[in-house]
Amino acid sequence: MTRAVVTRSPQPPQLTVKQAATQAARLRQASPTLAAAYAQALSRWLDDPVLRLAGRPIITECYRSPARQDELYAQGRTKPGPIVTYKRGGESRHNLGPPTPALDVGFLLADGSVLWSGLLLSKFARLMKAADARVVWGGDWASFKDRPHFEVLKAAEPAGKGGDERG
Numbered sequence: 001m002t003r004a005v006v007t008r009s010p011q012p013p014q015l016t017v018k019q020a021a022t023q024a025a026r027l028r029q030a031s032p033t034l035a036a037a038y039a040q041a042l043s044r045w046l047d048d049p050v051l052r053l054a055g056r057p058i059i060t061e062c063y064r065s066p067a068r069q070d071e072l073y074a075q076g077r078t079k080p081g082p083i084v085t086y087k088r089g090g091e092s093r094h095n096l097g098p099p100t101p102a103l104d105v106g107f108l109l110a111d112g113s114v115l116w117s118g119l120l121l122s123k124f125a126r127l128m129k130a131a132d133a134r135v136v137w138g139g140d141w142a143s144f145k146d147r148p149h150f151e152v153l154k155a156a157e158p159a160g161k162g163g164d165e166r167g
Contacts (some may be wrong), residue, residue: 013056013108029062029098034152037135038103041127055107055115057124060148062103064094086144093151102151121147 015023027035038059045051064072066089076083089095093102105124106114118139125137125147134153138146 013110013112015056015058015108019058019108023059026059026062026103029100030059030103031097031099031101031152033132033134034101034103034150035099037128037131037152038105038150040131041124044127044131045124051123054120055109055117057105058108058114060104060106060114061094063098063100064092066090066095069095085146101154102149104148105150106148116148118147125150 027038030038042057045057069085069087069089069092071079072085073088075081075085085092094100094104096102105121106116107120109115121137122139125139128135128150129137132152136151136153138144138149138151
């Protein structure tokens with residue numbers, strides 16, 4: 001007697017109800033162009049059997065209040081931790097809106113931790129930029145590499161200039 005072996009396709013880390021609600025709320029904070037590009041890139045990521053095993057892309061920040069921006073600016077200066085931004089409150093693209101033209105991405109792992117892998121972010125960046133040519137990735141900037149950062153250029157900015165956001 002031969003038994004049929006049923007193999008299930010490995011699944012990416014699943015979001016809890018609370019995490020799913022947080023992701024939906026953060027996506028609603030994004031500008032429509034950025035939200036659409038993220039949704040398309042996420043769908044393509046999750047449809048790829050290899051990429052989805054690496055982790056699940058999640059929005060770690062979208063709109064950021066000027067007070068939150070100042071907290072991040074203090075990191076690595078007057079508070080412990082590495083420097084993660086060069087922008088003070090009110091100077092960041094994250095502080096515009098909502099809707100905001102900027103969001104940050106990390107990867108949810110099966111154990112519940114979040115990873116900011118440069119390699120995974122570069123793969124996700126290709127999907128984001130393919131989804132909409134107006135999307136700029138912070139990993140492409142010449143100076144401070146802000147790999148978790150994605151933004152949509154202002155209509156008046158020429159392509160390639162970017163915001164060189166740095167946070």
